[in-house]
Amino acid sequence: MYWRTKHMAKPLVEKASERLLELILERGYEVGDKLPNEYELAQDLEVGRSTVREAVRSLATRNILEVRQGSGTYISSKKGVSEDPLVFSLVRDRVKLTTDLFEVRYLLEPRIAERVAQFASDEDIARLEEIVLAIEEAVAAGDTKHLELDVKFHCMLAEMSGNLAMTSLMPVINQSIHLINENYSNRQMKSDSLQAHRNILMAIKQRHPVAAYDSMLAHIISVRQVVLSEWFDKDMTLHGLNDHK
Incomplete structure (x- = not known):
């Protein structure tokens, strides 16, 4: 099964939770809709009922599902919390969501980097350097x-x-980064991102706000271009337009 290979490195309950979320999206459930009973979900997910209960509990903690005693499991009307506070998990068009999130990142992250170059302590910079090295390793x-x-x-x-x-x-x-990591695997993008992190770190260490701003902006633009290019190539292949290559 596709979902088994896609999530095979993850614990069973986590895989079941992700597959359950996929089913919710595939079937077009909306806020307030009731999910099938535990037995039917176990059949759909091809797991035991105890695993279904844990998967439902996992999505309930994220305010995606709501369990009503004696009634059943429903799509929650609450806004998501912590891990997914804006309920991006329930957005079906992942490509549109990814590109829209990039637009928001253009507005936020360059300014963030600029401010860090202005206000970060030496200890802050040392922590950043540790993270950059850890990513590279x-x-x-x-x-x-x-x-x-x-x-x-x-x-x-x-x-x-x-x-x-x-x-x-x-x-x-965070959601933008998760979406990119889930759906795009371009190796060059990883290499470029490592160098971009280095550039951002260097600008911050040198206390150069403009360079930090520009480095972050260049990073986001570069990743967006790779993501859109990979998406375009997949779309062309899907429609048989790359057969001549």
Whole structure:
């Protein structure tokens, strides 16, 4: 099965949670809709009922599902929390969402980097350097931990900017990074991102706000171009337009 190979490195409950979310999107459930009962979901997910219960509980903690005692499981009307506070998980058009999130990142992240170059302490800069090195080591070792560290790098920058509103908007940036990592695998993009992190770090270390701003903007533009190019190539292949190559 496709979803098994796609998520095979993850724990069973996590895989079941992700597949359940996929089913919700595929079937077009909306806020307030009731999900099939536990037995039917177990059949759909090809797992045991105890795993279904854990998967439902996992999505409930993210405010995606709501369990009503004696009634069943429903799509929650609450806004998401922590991991997905803007409920991006329920957006079906992933390409549109990814490109729209890039637009938001254009507005936020260059300014974040600029402020960090102005206000970061020496200790902050040392922490950033540690993360950049850790990302490079993880990529070199083929360790998927680099994905988590990438998110952490951008979160740290927002925190160091000293702007509370910037920090509260980090889920926008985080979700963009997660979407890219989930759907795009271009190796050149990884290499370019490593160099971009270096450039951003260097500008911050040199206390050069304009260079930090420009380096972050260049980073986001570069990643966006690669993502859109890869998406275009996949679309062409899907429609049989690359057969002449």
